[in-house]
Amino acid sequence: xxxxxxxxxxxxxxxxxxxxxxxxxxxxxxxxxxxxxxxxxxxxxxxxxxxxxxxxxxxxxxxxxxxxxxxxxxxxxxxxxxxxxxxxxxxxxxxxxxxxxxxxxxxxxxxxxxxxxxxxxxxxxxxxxxxxxxxxxxxxxxxxxxxxxxxxxxxxxx
Amino acid sequence: xxxxxxxxxxxxxxxxxxxxxxxxxxxxxxxxxxxxxxxxxxxxxxxxxxxxxxxxxxxxxxxxxxxxxxxxxxxxxxxxxxxxxxxxxxxxxxxxxxxxxxxxxxxxxxxxxxxxxxxxxxxxxxxxxxxxxxxxxxxxxxxxxxxxxxxxxxxxxxxxxxxxxxxxxxxxxxxxxxxxxxxxxxxxxxxxxxxxxxxxxxxxxxxxxxxxxxxxxxxxxxxxxxxxxxxxxxxxxxxxxxxxxxxxxxxxxxxxxxxxxxxxxxxxxxxxxxxxxxxxxxxxxxxxxxxxxxxxxxxxxxxxxxxxxxxxxxxxxxxxxxxxxxxxxxxxxxxxxxxxxxxxxxxxxxxxxxxxxxxxxxxxxxxxxxxxxxxxxxxxxxxxxxxxxxxxxxxxxxxxxxxxxxxxxxxxxxxxxxxxxxxxxxxxxxxxxxxxxxxxxxxxxxxxxxxxxxxxxxxxxxxxxxxxxxxxxxxxxxxxxxxxxxxxxxxxxxxxxxxxxxxxxxxxxxxxxxxxxxxxxxxxxxxxxxxxxxxxxxxxxxxxxxxxxxxxx
Numbered sequence: 001x002x003x004x005x006x007x008x009x010x011x012x013x014x015x016x017x018x019x020x021x022x023x024x025x026x027x028x029x030x031x032x033x034x035x036x037x038x039x040x041x042x043x044x045x046x047x048x049x050x051x052x053x054x055x056x057x058x059x060x061x062x063x064x065x066x067x068x069x070x071x072x073x074x075x076x077x078x079x080x081x082x083x084x085x086x087x088x089x090x091x092x093x094x095x096x097x098x099x100x101x102x103x104x105x106x107x108x109x110x111x112x113x114x115x116x117x118x119x120x121x122x123x124x125x126x127x128x129x130x131x132x133x134x135x136x137x138x139x140x141x142x143x144x145x146x147x148x149x150x151x152x153x154x155x156x157x158x
Numbered sequence: 159x160x161x162x163x164x165x166x167x168x169x170x171x172x173x174x175x176x177x178x179x180x181x182x183x184x185x186x187x188x189x190x191x192x193x194x195x196x197x198x199x200x201x202x203x204x205x206x207x208x209x210x211x212x213x214x215x216x217x218x219x220x221x222x223x224x225x226x227x228x229x230x231x232x233x234x235x236x237x238x239x240x241x242x243x244x245x246x247x248x249x250x251x252x253x254x255x256x257x258x259x260x261x262x263x264x265x266x267x268x269x270x271x272x273x274x275x276x277x278x279x280x281x282x283x284x285x286x287x288x289x290x291x292x293x294x295x296x297x298x299x300x301x302x303x304x305x306x307x308x309x310x311x312x313x314x315x316x317x318x319x320x321x322x323x324x325x326x327x328x329x330x331x332x333x334x335x336x337x338x339x340x341x342x343x344x345x346x347x348x349x350x351x352x353x354x355x356x357x358x359x360x361x362x363x364x365x366x367x368x369x370x371x372x373x374x375x376x377x378x379x380x381x382x383x384x385x386x387x388x389x390x391x392x393x394x395x396x397x398x399x400x401x402x403x404x405x406x407x408x409x410x411x412x413x414x415x416x417x418x419x420x421x422x423x424x425x426x427x428x429x430x431x432x433x434x435x436x437x438x439x440x441x442x443x444x445x446x447x448x449x450x451x452x453x454x455x456x457x458x459x460x461x462x463x464x465x466x467x468x469x470x471x472x473x474x475x476x477x478x479x480x481x482x483x484x485x486x487x488x489x490x491x492x493x494x495x496x497x498x499x500x501x502x503x504x505x506x507x508x509x510x511x512x513x514x515x516x517x518x519x520x521x522x523x524x525x526x527x528x529x530x531x532x533x534x535x536x537x538x539x540x541x542x543x544x545x546x547x548x549x550x551x552x553x554x555x556x557x558x559x560x561x562x563x564x565x566x567x568x569x570x571x572x573x574x575x576x577x578x579x580x581x582x583x584x585x586x587x588x589x590x591x592x593x594x595x596x597x598x599x600x601x602x603x604x605x606x607x608x609x610x611x612x613x614x615x616x617x618x619x620x621x622x623x624x625x626x627x628x629x630x631x632x633x634x635x636x637x638x639x640x641x642x643x644x645x646x647x648x649x650x651x652x653x654x655x656x657x658x659x660x661x662x663x664x665x666x667x668x669x670x671x672x673x674x675x676x677x678x679x680x681x682x683x684x685x686x687x688x689x690x691x692x693x694x695x696x697x698x699x700x701x702x703x704x705x706x707x708x709x710x711x
Contacts, residue, residue, distance in 0.1 A: 012341070016290070020282055027283050057468070064465035070287040070307065073341045 002055045006078040009048040012071040034152030049154045078155045087133045089150040091124045110136035166294045166325040167192035171200045173301040183213040187233020189260025192325035208603040214244020216579030221254045223580035227309045231258040235273030246284040248315040250566025254308040255315035263323035277319045286314030294329025303337040311344025312463040348479035356458045357491040363432035365500045366392045372399025373437025380558040382485035391496040395423035397444045402561030406554035416444035418547045421511035424706040430455045440471040450705040518693035522548040528671045536588040541573030541597035544626030547697040549592045571600030577615040591617045596625045608684035609659030616678045619651045622691035630696045651688035660684040
């Protein structure tokens with residue numbers, strides 16, 4: 001059955017490793033839904049979190065093909081139930097007269113924050129698991145959104 | 159102890175010598191010239207190819223024929239891009255190749271400098287691993303890793319791209335200690351539990367078949383496979399790459415299976431209850447539609463690359479590891495067995511569907527049979543096309559590492575340079591390349607290399623003035639609308655050979671075949687037989703439908 005999987009990759013932090021990993025996905029026809037990468041507690045090691053769509057067989061191939069990359073040290077599948085998953089979104093809203101109160105209520109409800117405001121333009125941030133961020137973006141939809149941006153998912157087992 | 163500083167080029171050559179390299183195939187250019195300056199002072203013999211693609215095929219075939227790592231070099235830019243076809247060929251057939259390319263100096267990288275291309279970027283998908291050297295002190299370690307990676311586990315090409323200023327600059331040569339790679343630990347020993355399950359499945363099998371692929375490359379694994387097949391009386395079919403993995407004259411060998419498979423072999427696959435896939439990746443040319451493949455069979459899949467297991471065909475019993483070890487264990491665990499009814503049924507199939515005898519004065523089967531009679535155990539190399547399948551069917555190969563072909567990538571032009579590389583690796587064996595006129599013309603300039611370097615290979619050019627496999631496909635699938643497959647009759651291959659310093663012989667009559675072959679094998683010089691195929695014929699059987707049993711013959 002085709003579904004979303006979160007894959008964690010521990011690899012050497014070396015030039016070109018992002019190209020090798022993303023190139024492998026495109027070359028083998030695997031779809032990346034999101035990708036995020038950053039340093040880890042160990043110097044010289046990076047950790048990727050990649051969300052990929054596919055059935056079990058695709059996932060197994062993704063895992064095995066990644067494992068063949070010499071710079072990749074470990075690949076594992078993260079089950080959402082046993083993990084903490086986070087995404088982050090920034091939303092710029094042009095606040096119309098009369099909507100300020102509603103917006104403030106939504107921001108409180110989704111545990112968001114106003115990071116900056118200039119004139120009628122507010123920049124908000126929301127952090128949460130992917131469902132919470134989806135939900136927040138949905139709630140803001142009815143307002144004058146100028147632009148939004150959101151990170152890929154990062155995940156850590158509990 | 160700190161070693162004395164040397165130039166980068168010196169460090170590379172010292173490292174190559176340290177890894178036992180005796181031969182390097184290449185072509186000089188601006189960016190790898192410092193390396194050539196050092197090579198001239200080294201005992202390593204350099205073979206100057208006439209095109210970088212030729213150098214890559216030579217090094218690839220040298221590796222396939224000897225079991226050692228083959229090394230080739232080219233300059234930056236066009237030198238590197240010309241290697242690409244050869245590297246991809248080695249990648250698809252899992253050949254242990256190390257390619258060293260020159261790169262523009264570091265301060266020019268990224269500026270679109272003269273003869274600059276992103277060599278490592280281009281070759282990521284066709285190498286097992288590659289390196290862009292950023293610091294001279296990395297050279298020794300990277301080369302050690304490259305040799306280790308290329309030759310271990312599932313072999314494959316590794317490329318090292320070295321900027322010119324690093325070759326010219328000073329660096330510290332390191333120790334040649336075995337590399338420690340955290341992310342690379344090939345599994346060599348098969349899981350004992352899985353081997354036990356496989357043994358049980360083989361023991362219970364009534365209609366077992368072994369499929370052998372191209373991964374049987376050592377005498378030990380070759381012998382172990384024969385022992386398993388004989389001990390259990392299991393018929394063996396092979397992929398094109400696996401043709402050299404089992405003695406073809408053996409009574410258990412049913413020939414090639416798959417798209418151009420023999421009917422008995424494809425019947426065996428279709429009716430088998432247990433299939434033991436050994437060192438094969440169940441490629442699409444062999445299996446046909448994966449949905450209809452081996453409908454009754456439980457599949458045991460033995461391969462050293464975990465990613466191949468279950469990739470194309472789901473395996474009931476996967477075993478990851480080295481075939482030497484796993485086959486040896488299976489032989490040790492199994493008592494003798496026999497399958498007389500199954501073998502008799504397949505034998506009848508084989509008798510009912512023999513290879514066609516083609517009519518014509520000079521035909522590819524006639525040439526191949528004459529060669530077998532004169533020279534029973536050559537190192538046979540093929541190019542790619544119709545003659546390649548003819549060679550697979552009509553020339554039984556009976557020893558390990560004796561059949562070299564571009565199976566995965568299907569690279570036309572592979573034959574002649576590959577024969578040269580193989581002959582340099584195995585100078586005491588007769589090396590014969592079977593080529594079509596199309597593929598031969600793609601790399602025929604390497605005849606000059608063979609002549610100048612005194613490499614006595616024999617090239618049999620099956621000269622039928624057409625791109626045979628293309629013509630066959632247009633015949634079968636494009637309503638016999640033949641386009642762009644006619645090569646014309648302008649080329650006289652014997653004179654072409656003579657003009658390049660080789661011996662050229664024209665074979666136009668049946669009676670010429672054996673004497674010409676005898677002369678070529680004894681020539682002591684590179685020799686081309688221009689075999690004038692007077693009645694071009696398609697190669698059958700050929701699968702045309704969804705299952706391996708939908709064929710024309």
